[in-house]
Amino acid sequence: MEYQPGVCNIGPAQQRRRLLLGIASLLLxxxxxxxxxxxxxxxxxxxxxxxxxxxxxxxxxxxxxxFCVGFAGIGVFDVGDGTNQVLDEAALAADRKRAIRLNAKSLAAGVVGAVVIYGVAVVGL
Incomplete structure (x- = not known):
């Protein structure tokens, strides 16, 4: 696996960590x-x-x-060979732009989910 600015900044081990975080948050x-x-x-x-x-x-x-939003924010990547610094300014800008989009998409999903839960509770309870 290879680092691709604005496309891919984490490898399989880091992906698993993000998936586990997502599962734990869903259970919460x-x-x-x-x-x-x-x-x-x-x-x-x-x-x-x-x-x-x-x-x-x-x-x-x-x-x-x-793609890790936090890694983009601090300017690093880890695709399997350890954490490395993003040195190219254009790559860093591409990562941060992608991080903003991913953050907005996640927030939208959270809001829609919460509204659906609330709506079901109002109608069903």
Whole structure:
């Protein structure tokens, strides 16, 4: 695997870490929704699921797209041979542009998920 600015900045080991983060965040979202329903908290509390759902989406998208937002932010990459610094300014700019898009996509997925959960709760509970 090879580093490609704005396309790929993590290898298989780093991808697995992002996937596990996404799964853990999804489980946290499920636990939050279950707690709100079980304890009888106000329905608006379901909207707080946006945070773990954002984390779940971020983990999944980083895994699928082989791109780490955090690495882009600090200007590094790790495609399997250890962490290396991104030295080229154009490559760094491409990475950061991709990171912004990936972050926006993850936030949108988290918001949509939270709104769907809230809507189902309002209609179904």
């Amino acid at each position: 979202a499920v636990a939050l929704v279950a707690a709100v329903v079980a304890v009888g908290w106000p329905r608006w509390a379901l909207l707080l699921s946006v945070f773990p759902l954002y984390g779940a989406a971020m983990g999944y998208f980083q895994y699928r797209e082989r």
